[in-house]
Amino acid sequence: MSTRIYPLYQRGGPQLRVFLPNFWMKLVRPQQEQPPNVVQFSCSIEMTKFDVKNYLEKIYGVKTVDVRTRIALGKTKRDLVNGYVVKEDDIKYAYAILPKDEVFKFPNLFPKEVEESQKQEEKSLEEAKKIYNQYVDRNKDRPNVPGWFSI
Amino acid sequence: MAAFRNIKSITQISKLFNNAVSNRTVIPANTVLAIRNLSTTKCLGGLMEFFDDEKNWGVNEVKTGKSWSIDELRIKSNSDLHKLWFVLLKERNMLLTMEEESKEETRLFPSPERIDKVEVSMDNLEAVVKERNKAYFELETGETGERKVEEIMGPFGLPVQHEQEEYLIPKHMNAEWQKKHVHDVDNADVKKFVRLYKEKEMREKRQQQTRDFNHVIGLLKRFPDMDMEALKAKYPDVDIDKAKRSRKCRGHFVPK
Numbered sequence: 001m002s003t004r005i006y007p008l009y010q011r012g013g014p015q016l017r018v019f020l021p022n023f024w025m026k027l028v029r030p031q032q033e034q035p036p037n038v039v040q041f042s043c044s045i046e047m048t049k050f051d052v053k054n055y056l057e058k059i060y061g062v063k064t065v066d067v068r069t070r071i072a073l074g075k076t077k078r079d080l081v082n083g084y085v086v087k088e089d090d091i092k093y094a095y096a097i098l099p100k101d102e103v104f105k106f107p108n109l110f111p112k113e114v115e116e117s118q119k120q121e122e123k124s125l126e127e128a129k130k131i132y133n134q135y136v137d138r139n140k141d142r143p144n145v146p147g148w149f150s151i
Numbered sequence: 152m153a154a155f156r157n158i159k160s161i162t163q164i165s166k167l168f169n170n171a172v173s174n175r176t177v178i179p180a181n182t183v184l185a186i187r188n189l190s191t192t193k194c195l196g197g198l199m200e201f202f203d204d205e206k207n208w209g210v211n212e213v214k215t216g217k218s219w220s221i222d223e224l225r226i227k228s229n230s231d232l233h234k235l236w237f238v239l240l241k242e243r244n245m246l247l248t249m250e251e252e253s254k255e256e257t258r259l260f261p262s263p264e265r266i267d268k269v270e271v272s273m274d275n276l277e278a279v280v281k282e283r284n285k286a287y288f289e290l291e292t293g294e295t296g297e298r299k300v301e302e303i304m305g306p307f308g309l310p311v312q313h314e315q316e317e318y319l320i321p322k323h324m325n326a327e328w329q330k331k332h333v334h335d336v337d338n339a340d341v342k343k344f345v346r347l348y349k350e351k352e353m354r355e356k357r358q359q360q361t362r363d364f365n366h367v368i369g370l371l372k373r374f375p376d377m378d379m380e381a382l383k384a385k386y387p388d389v390d391i392d393k394a395k396r397s398r399k400c401r402g403h404f405v406p407k
C-alpha cells in the first residue's frame with residue numbers, strides 16, 4: 001500500500017502491515033458513461049487491484065465488489081520550437097464496482113457560477129435587443145440613411 | 152515522493168508503536184489537560200469524502216491555517232501521529248480530486264497552496280517518525296535501522312550509490328542474478344567514456360581555477376588594501392602572491 005521497502009515475505013513470516021501508506025487516489029469524472037454503481041479513480045501507478053480495494057475499504061469505509069485497473073498511455077507531443085518529443089505521464093485508472101444496490105453520481109462542483117454566468121449572458125442579450133430596437137425605432141422614417149447620420 | 156522512497160522496513164515502525172503503547176503513562180480522568188486533543192472532522196462517510204465541503208464548491212478562496220511543523224509533531228504521541236497521517240492523506244486525496252475536476256471544467260481551483268501545506272505536513276510527520284525510529288534502533292541495536300547504501304561500480308565505469316535490498320538467494324549462489332548484473336568495466340567503450348569524462352572534469356576544474364585567478368587579480372587591482380585573510384579563505388586554490396606579481400594586477404597609477 002505504499003512505495004516503501006518491506007521485508008521479503010517468507011513462509012512463517014509476519015503479515016505485512018502498512019502503517020503510513022503514501023498512495024494517492026483521485027475520484028475522477030468517468031470519460032465513458034458507466035453503470036451507476038461504478039466509480040472511476042486515478043491512482044498511484046504502483047497500486048494493484050488489491051491495494052485499491054483495501055485502500056477504499058480500510059481508509060474510506062467503502063465496500064467494493066470488484067476493482068479493475070488500466071494504465072492509460074500519456075500523450076506524446078512534438079515541441080513546437082525545438083522539435084523534440086515530449087510525453088505526458090501515464091495514468092493508472094481504477095474502476096471500483098460498488099454493490100448492485102448502491103449508486104454514485106459525480107456531483108456538480110460548480111453550481112453557483114454556472115447560474116451566475118447564465119444570468120449575465122441573458123442580461124447582456126436583453127440589453128443588445130433593447131439597443132437594436134431603439135436603433136430600428138429611430139430610423140423608421142428615414143430608410144437608407146447610415147447609422148452615424150443623426151442630429 | 153522521492154523522500155518517501157528510502158524508508159526503513161515497516162515492521163520497524165510497528166515495533167516502535169508497540170513500544171510506545173507499553174510505556175504510556177496513565178493520566179487520571181479528572182485531570183484537566185492543558186493540551187488540546189487531536190480534533191478530527193466529522194466522518195461524512197463514503198465517497199463524498201473525496202470532495203470538499205459543499206460550501207466551498209465554486210468559491211474563489213478557501214481560508215486555511217498553516218501546515219504542521221516538526222516541533223508541533225514532536226510532542227504528539229505515536230498513535231496521534233498515526234491518526235493524523237490518515238487525516239492528511241484523505242485531505243490530500245480530496246484536494247487532488249478537486250484540482251483535477253477544476254482542471255477538467257477549466258475553472259479556478261481555490262487556494263492551491265493547500266496541497267503544498269498538506270504535503271509539507273506529511274513530510275514533517277514522516278521525518279518525526281523516522282527520527283523516533285532511528286533513536287529506538289540506535290538504542291536497541293547500535294545501528295540506525297535505515298536502508299543501507301553502498302558504493303558500487305556502475306555500468307558506465309563510474310561509482311554509483313546502490314541501496315541494498317533483500318534477496319531470497321544469496322548473490323554468489325544466484326546464477327541468474329549474476330548474469331543480469333554483469334558490468335563489463337573493462338570494455339573499450341567504457342574505458343573511452345571514462346577517459347573523456349575525466350578529461351572533461353579536469354578541463355572544467357582548470358577553467359574554474361583560471362577564472363578565479365583572474366577574478367582575484369581584478370579584486371586586488373580595484374581594492375589593493377582588502378582583507379587578505381578573507382580573500383585567502385574565499386579562494387583557497389588561488390596563489391595570491393603570484394596574483395599580486397601579475398602585470399594585470401597593477402593599477403593605472405605610479406607605485407609608491
